[in-house]
Amino acid sequence: MKRLLVSLMLSLIVVGFYTGSFAAGAYDKYLTGADIEKISGMSGIKEVPRDPSKGAGGDLNFAGSDDKLVVMAGFQSADYYANYKKQKGYFKSDVKGVGEEAFSGPASLGPEYMLVFRKGSHCITLTSFFNIGGPASKPLVLTQEQLVELGKIVAERL
Secondary structure (H helix, E strand, O other): OHHHHHHHHHHHHHHHHOOOOOOOOOHHHOOOHHHHHHHHOOOOOEEEOOEHHHOEOOOEEEEOOOOOEEEEEEEEEOHHHHHHHHOOOOOOEEOOOOOOEEEEEOOOOOOOOEEEEEEOOEEEEEEEOEOOOOOOOOOEOOOHHHHHHHHHHHHHHO
16 A cells, blocks of 8 residues: 555656646646546536645646545646656556557556546646545545546547
């Protein structure tokens, strides 16, 4: 579990450093709380401000009605895709049907909580948060399958 938390924190740091290729404030047309509610079955999903000190290090950050983070999205230029894929520990397996190319990660033995995809001149990262205090059978707030569905929504809107 410690290894998973360290991997998540590293992902948050990397996403925090590599964001910024889109115009400020332009992200919310690509993913909304309503999209996440539809895919997850959760209610009360809201966008929260970027605050890496609280884990909300993406360009878009969403929390549930309990203020626990659910998912964050990072928007970068397409050249970041190759960088992510070759970084040790990120790539686990290719994902079909999202953008022009996509992969899931991290490569650790734990659950996959990240989807990275490229479409046109854009690279998008979607990261689920750990379900701290939740049942062991549901270690992440969103499953990899749900991240893929959200990725399809974002890719369609790019």
